[in-house]
Amino acid sequence: xxxxxxxxxxxxWYGESHILHDMNLSVAQGEVVTLLGxxxxxxxxxxxxxxxxxxxxxxxxxxxxxETIALPTHRIAHFGxxxxxxxxxxxxxxxxxxxxxxxxxxTAGGMxxxxxxxxxxxxxxxxxxxxxxxxxxxxxxxAVARILRTGAKLLLLDEISEGLAPVIVQALSRxxxxxxAKGYTIVMVEQNFRFAAPLADRFxxxxxxxxxxxxxxxxxxxxxxxxxxxxGV
Amino acid sequence: xxxxxxPLAAFLGQLLLGLVNGSFYAxxxxxxxxxxxxxxxxNFAHGALYMMGAFLAWMGLQYFGISYWVMLLLxxxxxxxxxxxxxxSMLRWLYQLDHLYxxxxxxxxxxxxxxxxxxxxxVSGQPxxxxxxxxxxxxxxxxxxxxxxAWVVVASLVVCLVTWFVIEKTRLGxxxxxxxxxxxxxxxxxxxxxxxxxxxxxxxxxxxxxxGVLAAPxxxxxxxxxxxxxxxxxxxxxxxxxxxxxxxxxxxxxxxVIEGLTKVFYPELSSTVVFIIMAIVLLVRPxxxxxxxx
Amino acid sequence: MSRKLGYxxxxxxxxxxxxxxxxxxxxxxxxxxxFACAFNLLIGFTGLLSFGHAAFFGGAAYxxxxxxxxxxxxxxxxxxTGTLFAALVGWVIGGxxxxxxxxxxxxxxxxxxxxxxxxxxxxxxxGGEDGLQSIPRGYLLGVIDLRNDLTMYYVVLAIMVLSFAxxxxxxHSPFGQVLKAVRENEPRATSLGYEVxxxxxxxxxxxxxxxxxxxxxxxxxxxxxxxxxxxxxxxGLVVLMTLVGxxxxxxxxxxxxxxxxxxxxxxxxxxxxxxxxxxxEWFNTLGESVTMITGLIFVICVLAFRRGIIGELVARLx
Numbered sequence: 001x002x003x004x005x006x007x008x009x010x011x012x013w014y015g016e017s018h019i020l021h022d023m024n025l026s027v028a029q030g031e032v033v034t035l036l037g038x039x040x041x042x043x044x045x046x047x048x049x050x051x052x053x054x055x056x057x058x059x060x061x062x063x064x065x066x067e068t069i070a071l072p073t074h075r076i077a078h079f080g081x082x083x084x085x086x087x088x089x090x091x092x093x094x095x096x097x098x099x100x101x102x103x104x105x106x107t108a109g110g111m112x113x114x115x116x117x118x119x120x121x122x123x124x125x126x127x128x129x130x131x132x133x134x135x136x137x138x139x140x141x142x143a144v145a146r147i148l149r150t151g152a153k154l155l156l157l158d159e160i161s162e163g164l165a166p167v168i169v170q171a172l173s174r175x176x177x178x179x180x181a182k183g184y185t186i187v188m189v190e191q192n193f194r195f196a197a198p199l200a201d202r203f204x205x206x207x208x209x210x211x212x213x214x215x216x217x218x219x220x221x222x223x224x225x226x227x228x229x230x231x232g233v
Numbered sequence: 234x235x236x237x238x239x240p241l242a243a244f245l246g247q248l249l250l251g252l253v254n255g256s257f258y259a260x261x262x263x264x265x266x267x268x269x270x271x272x273x274x275x276n277f278a279h280g281a282l283y284m285m286g287a288f289l290a291w292m293g294l295q296y297f298g299i300s301y302w303v304m305l306l307l308x309x310x311x312x313x314x315x316x317x318x319x320x321x322s323m324l325r326w327l328y329q330l331d332h333l334y335x336x337x338x339x340x341x342x343x344x345x346x347x348x349x350x351x352x353x354x355x356v357s358g359q360p361x362x363x364x365x366x367x368x369x370x371x372x373x374x375x376x377x378x379x380x381x382x383a384w385v386v387v388a389s390l391v392v393c394l395v396t397w398f399v400i401e402k403t404r405l406g407x408x409x410x411x412x413x414x415x416x417x418x419x420x421x422x423x424x425x426x427x428x429x430x431x432x433x434x435x436x437x438x439x440x441x442x443x444x445g446v447l448a449a450p451x452x453x454x455x456x457x458x459x460x461x462x463x464x465x466x467x468x469x470x471x472x473x474x475x476x477x478x479x480x481x482x483x484x485x486x487x488x489x490v491i492e493g494l495t496k497v498f499y500p501e502l503s504s505t506v507v508f509i510i511m512a513i514v515l516l517v518r519p520x521x522x523x524x525x526x527x
Numbered sequence: 528m529s530r531k532l533g534y535x536x537x538x539x540x541x542x543x544x545x546x547x548x549x550x551x552x553x554x555x556x557x558x559x560x561x562f563a564c565a566f567n568l569l570i571g572f573t574g575l576l577s578f579g580h581a582a583f584f585g586g587a588a589y590x591x592x593x594x595x596x597x598x599x600x601x602x603x604x605x606x607x608t609g610t611l612f613a614a615l616v617g618w619v620i621g622g623x624x625x626x627x628x629x630x631x632x633x634x635x636x637x638x639x640x641x642x643x644x645x646x647x648x649x650x651x652x653x654g655g656e657d658g659l660q661s662i663p664r665g666y667l668l669g670v671i672d673l674r675n676d677l678t679m680y681y682v683v684l685a686i687m688v689l690s691f692a693x694x695x696x697x698x699h700s701p702f703g704q705v706l707k708a709v710r711e712n713e714p715r716a717t718s719l720g721y722e723v724x725x726x727x728x729x730x731x732x733x734x735x736x737x738x739x740x741x742x743x744x745x746x747x748x749x750x751x752x753x754x755x756x757x758x759x760x761x762x763g764l765v766v767l768m769t770l771v772g773x774x775x776x777x778x779x780x781x782x783x784x785x786x787x788x789x790x791x792x793x794x795x796x797x798x799x800x801x802x803x804x805x806x807x808e809w810f811n812t813l814g815e816s817v818t819m820i821t822g823l824i825f826v827i828c829v830l831a832f833r834r835g836i837i838g839e840l841v842a843r844l845x
Binding site: 269275323326327330332333334336337338340341342343344345346347348349351352460464465467468470471501504505508509511512515516519 | 576578623624626627629630631633634635637638639641642645646648649759763766770809812815816817818819820821822823824825826828829830833
């Protein structure tokens, strides 16, 4: 089975700043992978590089076996990728519902609006409000919901639990489990280790723009010391 | 019958003329605002492209016998294409740079366009006949209503309101509004934002060309008609603020009317009243009447 | 050391220039050079693009012309009046424009300058479309007869050299450093405690005053002031001069002024030559197509040549 995502020797720059140095990672279909690391390690940049949102890139990024390193951002999305950025990027000039409906359908099989409103009843309630008037938690749900609508099966989620109340974080955790059961492939960047640990199949630890360690979920208990050192937790 | 010492018919006539000018102000500032919103470029060439629209209408009639009605559709299309070529070949290299380069480039384009037209047609105006279907005037009792001028106001309002509707109420408009706010994110959703930018520029200048065709029978078609107008449009845009579509339309119309009224009561002030209002707005409400501080 | 040598060489060159070239042309170039340097103070060092500098240049020309012709003021007082007028207008326009940032600032300077254009167009003393003619040169300090072109040249040269020295002094002063900080990173300058608005305003007034000085002198040299001097095309021309020469460099605007004026003068000849060589009749009209050529240079510079000549040289030599 082709890997959902295969990154080899990826380098990425923002202008003059060289952020990613020889990044290598891979994600199989249906896997949930978490990128761990300290702030500034290059985790967000990795996700952005996959979407083509950084400056110059070099190396290889294959999505479902197809090379995308030279493609413009809008073409990359059409491979069925949904990107949920750290800043959520809810548009203030659109209502909540307009935000939800904005991303075009990429492939069949996306969640319908009804299904989404079932999963997130708050969003239906606030659908006519201006996008940025929603609470932090609601905006986060909106940011995830809108990419679920598109049929994207490879999700890039950047710090979705950040700054949210524990009850919301739990809801998000349940949502990710559901998606995982449905066969979605998910790459998560997470500071909140306790949120990521029960969900992920594999972990990559990133430092200075490349992978310094990786391990499976079942190795977690044995690796705690190493992790603590690497993450400085 | 007199109003403030002026015969009513003359007063209303000037008011109508003010509305006509206001319609041009509204359409041109609308196009300028739409372009600025998405591209972050002040399209100095807006006036020159308005002039080209008028000239295309004149040339169509003069050299090819193409009617005004056809040119009303054809000229904006041609100018849209021309504008898209400008955007693709030149403007797009400047987006990463300081905004002033976009202004300087479009300023240069303005000079080139005007220079070319001036070298062929001098500075005097060419007359353009009102199309026969719209000629003449109807007697409303209290004033004579020139049909063509009424047409200009109605056509402009319709176009402006349709534009407003598309931008504020449709999916396509949502793409534009979202793209204005965060183009990279919109691209990440799979929308070809560079194409949207090009088309938006084309649309913005098409509005200018449409205004030009409307203007041809009212003003004289001269290579200078754009540059006479563009600075006033800048003032209109500063007064209205560029954050709101409806705001641009209302401001344009209102300023046209105010200018028209000033011509009646204080003619010496009429060419500067818009700038005076701009100065006042800057003192009192710098973001513009409808603007969001950007 | 080499810099002092360079300055001396240039100064010597300027001192003997009128014996090789037509003094009135040289004086015109000097005036525009000062105009461009004044403009550069604002864009190159403070990062503010004003598209209305013609208001100061041409406005001062009118005021000085009127002062000399109608009020009979001596040369030095007439120039002073024009310069002060420009400074005052600069204070008003700058004060209003500074209330907005970025491109809005530029549009406001353009619009307010246009307002002034209309005022001058309608004011009877300017002579409207015909312009203000027959401005007398008079005497400098009551003794030096300025009607002699050579004498006038050295007076103008002295004014220009002093003004240029002033600009250099300002740029290297603490005030100039703050301006550069504002250009680079305005929020940071504010957070450091500088009242940015006041600095911008001061820079604007200084720039306007020097532009006015240039305009005043030009009016006396050429003997007339016209609407062209207050039209926005003149504002655009000074932008072009600075762009071609190199924004933010010391000598860029001077070089730009020389090139553009030379081009304006010689365009007719170039056109005729092109018409001969290519047998394309239209080239003969090139002399009248200053607008178009100006636009073309603008486009080329903005796309491919943003640092200007001096800017490119400085970058290469580094």
